[in-house]
Every structure is written in structure tokens, then in C-alpha cells.
Amino acid sequence: MTDAPKRQMKLGVFANPTGNHVASWRHPDAQADAGVNFAHYAEIAQSAERAKFDMIFLSDNICVREAKMEALSRSAQYVANFEPLTLLSALSVVTSRIGLVATASTSYNEPYHVARKFASLDHLSQGRAGWNLVTSALGAEAPNFGRETHFDHRERYLRAHEFATIVTGLWDSWDDDAFVRDKESGRFFTPDALHTLNHKGEFFSVKGPLNVARTPQGWPVIVQAGGSEDMMAVAAEFAEVIFCAPLTFEAARTFYDKIKGHAASRSRSADTMKILPGLAPIVGRTDAEAAEKVRHLESLTHPVVALEILSTILGGIDFSGYDIDAPFPDDLPATTNASQYVYASAQELARSENLTLREVALRMAGARGKNVVTGTPKQIADMMEEWFEGGAADGFNILPSHFPGGLNDFVEMVVPELQRRGLFRTEYEGTTLRENLGLARPGNRYVEQLTPIAV
Numbered sequence: 001m002t003d004a005p006k007r008q009m010k011l012g013v014f015a016n017p018t019g020n021h022v023a024s025w026r027h028p029d030a031q032a033d034a035g036v037n038f039a040h041y042a043e044i045a046q047s048a049e050r051a052k053f054d055m056i057f058l059s060d061n062i063c064v065r066e067a068k069m070e071a072l073s074r075s076a077q078y079v080a081n082f083e084p085l086t087l088l089s090a091l092s093v094v095t096s097r098i099g100l101v102a103t104a105s106t107s108y109n110e111p112y113h114v115a116r117k118f119a120s121l122d123h124l125s126q127g128r129a130g131w132n133l134v135t136s137a138l139g140a141e142a143p144n145f146g147r148e149t150h151f152d153h154r155e156r157y158l159r160a161h162e163f164a165t166i167v168t169g170l171w172d173s174w175d176d177d178a179f180v181r182d183k184e185s186g187r188f189f190t191p192d193a194l195h196t197l198n199h200k201g202e203f204f205s206v207k208g209p210l211n212v213a214r215t216p217q218g219w220p221v222i223v224q225a226g227g228s229e230d231m232m233a234v235a236a237e238f239a240e241v242i243f244c245a246p247l248t249f250e251a252a253r254t255f256y257d258k259i260k261g262h263a264a265s266r267s268r269s270a271d272t273m274k275i276l277p278g279l280a281p282i283v284g285r286t287d288a289e290a291a292e293k294v295r296h297l298e299s300l301t302h303p304v305v306a307l308e309i310l311s312t313i314l315g316g317i318d319f320s321g322y323d324i325d326a327p328f329p330d331d332l333p334a335t336t337n338a339s340q341y342v343y344a345s346a347q348e349l350a351r352s353e354n355l356t357l358r359e360v361a362l363r364m365a366g367a368r369g370k371n372v373v374t375g376t377p378k379q380i381a382d383m384m385e386e387w388f389e390g391g392a393a394d395g396f397n398i399l400p401s402h403f404p405g406g407l408n409d410f411v412e413m414v415v416p417e418l419q420r421r422g423l424f425r426t427e428y429e430g431t432t433l434r435e436n437l438g439l440a441r442p443g444n445r446y447v448e449q450l451t452p453i454a455v
């Protein structure tokens with residue numbers, strides 16, 4: 001009897017234009033206009049594809065961030081970027097195997113538009129599209145869409161659930177073999193192969209059918225990002241990949257068990273959902289080289305930007321009354337649960353290394369609250385292996401500190417180490433994103449006589 005193939009990690013690259021580090025745009029190697037530079041993205045996608053990454057991921061906000069102008073005007077985050085689906089469409093023609101995943105918010109979009117665009121991308125890319133189904137994180141999007149205030153958390157997820165129900169319903173509008181395009185008989189499609197959704201719900205009314213044929217993957221892969229109970233309820237039903245942001249092994253394992261438990265409650269097997277925590281690696285051939293890379297990035301970070309980001313990740317604390325060169329304060333007001341955890345981490349960091357507010361801000365803001373791991377390829381691979389084998393991750397969404405250098409370091413030093421350990425592929429298993437992720441192609445609910453999912 002032959003052994004079962006070894007379970008391997010799935011890897012995504014989070015393609016924040018100039019990189020994950022808040023000062024990445026100032027790095028000497030950086031393409032400062034990366035957000036609107038197609039050659040830059042083509043290089044990233046092709047390099048990730050050569051390394052056999054599962055997917056490239058583009059996040060999205062449909063607004064310019066709100067922050068004090070002095071900080072905003074010194075940061076490259078979400079101020080001058082391509083619209084992600086337009087960019088992925090262009091990338092689909094300069095790549096052939098890597099998955100193409102983008103955020104499209106369920107808060108400020110129409111489901112018909114989203115269904116149509118991702119279906120088109122799936123055709124263009126021959127089965128490599130993925131939709132990151134989010135509820136908008138930034139309230140600043142609301143006034144761009146005729147609303148004075150953002151939807152509250154619960155309503156956002158109720159809307160997201162109905163939205164996903166409609167999008168998947170529209171993707172089933174046609175049987176796989178609907179379009180006979182028979183020149184002889186003059187029949188373009190088989191009438192029985194067309195299914196009209198006729199959806200009327202709390203938030204949306206969508207008749208259908210979709211004016212795009214069923215796609216190579218049946219449905220583009222559905223991704224979700226977040227961590228709340230509301231998010232998990234939607235994910236249990238729809239998500240096939242989860243992006244999350246735990247900072248410790250324990251937090252990652254707790255989240256992993258919980259969300260897979262939610263999926264099991266919907267009779268889904270654990271391997272139909274891949275959990276990819278974010279990981280921001282800073283790789284050096286030696287510890288000293290890695291530490292020097294961190295120091296260099298910190299030296300490029302303007303203190304005003306660092307304080308603004310620290311304020312945001314701590315839930316909106318106003319630091320204007322604090323001396324930036326005094327010891328890190330231990331009397332900050334409590335805000336949200338998540339930020340309390342970040343605050344405790346900040347205090348611990350300050351205490352253990354005797355740091356000032358400026359030093360904590362530079363350290364924590366640099367990574368924008370993400371899980372940074374600094375070290376040699378072996379140390380980083382050890383950490384990834386521990387999380388993967390320890391039931392905390394099915395792979396990782398890699399957030400290079402800066403492009404292209406941070407990605408090149410990971411690709412040239414860490415990927416070969418993972419491959420040597422048999423933890424990562426040396427060749428793509430399939431041609432579609434689903435095949436590479438090991439996810440089944442969904443059947444069409446009308447063909448399989450399934451009842452459309454109730455809202």
C-alpha cells in the first residue's frame with residue numbers, strides 16, 4: 001500500500017502595493033508609485049507564481065482612509081490604488097497558474113455586479129478567480145455611497161449573508177453545458193439549462209439570471225476575512241478560505257478550532273475550509289541581518305505616521321496629550337476587546353525592553369498590527385511548521401514587508417526550506433485555484449435538484 005500524500009501548506013501573497021510595512025514606500029528598492037504601476041504587480045504575481053504560491057490577494061477599500069492630514073499625507077496606504085478586479089483581469093493574461101483573489105465588499109456593492117465581475121474573471125483566467133467576501137471595515141466608505149453612517153456590525157453581516165446567497169445563486173444561472181452554440185440548428189443555448197433566481201429578500205431584490213456562462217470553477221473560490229462570531233456564521237456556510245490575523249499560536253489554534261467547528265455544524269468536512277493566518281516575515285541569512293532590515297524600515301517610519309497607526313490599532317486612542325519620548329504610558333483608556341489585547345502586547349513590549357511611546361509606535365505601527373516573524377529561513381520555517389502541524393493553520397497569507405525585496409527574500413530563502421521539508425509543493429497540482437487548494441468544484445443547485453439556500 002502506498003502512503004497517503006503528505007498534507008502541504010497553502011500560500012497566498014498579500015499584495016499591498018509597496019508592502020505591508022507602513023514605511024515600505026520609502027524603501028530604496030520600492031516602487032513608490034506601485035499602487036498604479038502595472039509592471040510592478042506583474043513582477044510580483046510572476047515571481048509568486050514561479051514559487052508556486054496558490055494565490056495573490058488584493059485587499060480593497062472604496063475610499064481614502066480618514067486620518068489627520070499630516071499623517072495621511074505621509075502614508076501610501078489606500079490612497080492611490082488600482083481597482084482590484086481591473087488589475088486582476090490584466091494580471092490574468094501575464095500569469096497562467098496562480099490564483100487571483102480580490103476583496104469586493106458586500107456593504108457597498110450590488111450582488112449582480114459582484115457575481116458578474118468574478119464570473120468574468122474566472123473565465124478570463126481559466127478558473128483562477130477568488131472573491132474575498134468582506135463587510136467593509138472603514139466607515140469612511142459610507143458617504144461615497146449615499147449614506148451618512150456605516151451599517152452596524154450585525155446588519156453588515158446579515159447583508160453579507162443575503163449577498164452571498166444571491167451571488168452563488170446567480171453563478172448557478174446556467175448549466176455547465178447550457179451554451180451549445182449550434183450553428184447548424186441555429187440554437188445558441190438549451191432553454192432548460194437557464195435558471196432564473198427571482199430573489200426577494202430583506203436587503204436585495206434580484207431577478208437574474210446572470211448574463212455570464214457558468215464558470216470554469218463552477219463558482220470562483222469564496223474567501224472571507226475577519227474574526228467575529230457574526231463573520232463565522234456566514235463563513236460556516238460560504239467560506240472556502242479564511243484570512244485571519246492572530247498574533248500567537250494559541251490565538252490561531254483557538255480560532256482554527258472554532259471556525260472549523262462552525263463549518264462542521266453545517267455538515268462540512270474540515271478540509272473544505274482552508275485557514276490562512278497572515279504572516280509578515282522579515283528574513284535574513286543571519287539574525288543580525290534580519291534585525292538590521294527591521295531597524296532600516298523603522299528608520300524610514302515618520303513618528304506622526306507611527307502614532308496615527310498605533311492609535312488606530314488601539315481602537316482610536318488620542319495621543320496628542322502624551323510626550324512621545326516619555327516611557328510608554330500605562331494609563332491609556334480601554335476601548336474594544338481586540339484593542340485591549342493589542343494594548344497588553346504593547347505594554348509587555350514596552351516593559352520588557354524599557355521603551356518609550358515613540359519606540360513602541362515605531363515597532364508596532366510598522367507591521368500595522370500584523371504577526372511579524374523576524375529571523376533566518378530556518379527559524380521562519382520552524383514557526384510555520386509548528387502552526388501548520390499543530391492545528392493552527394492550513395497555510396499562510398504572506399505579507400512581505402516591502403516589494404519586491406521582502407517577497408524575493410521569502411521566495412529565495414524560506415520557500416526552498418519549506419519544500420525541502422515536504423511542507424510546500426514544488427509543482428502546481430492542477431490548473432484551477434480550486435484544484436490547487438484541494439477544493440471540490442460545486443455542483444449546480446438546479447441540476448442537482450438542491451434547494452437554493454434560504455435567506
Ligand SMILES: Cc1cc2nc3c(=O)[nH]c(=O)nc-3n(C[C@H](O)[C@H](O)[C@H](O)COP(=O)(O)O)c2cc1C
Binds near residue numbers: 058061136227230243
Ligand atoms: C486578513 C484580513 C483582510 C481584510 N481585508 C479587508 C479588505 O480588503 N477590505 C475591507 O473593507 N475589510 C477587510 N477586512 C476587514 C473585515 O472585512 C472586517 O470588516 C473586520 O475584520 C471586522 O469584522 P470582524 O469583526 O468580523 O472581524 C479584512 C480583515 C482581515 C482580518
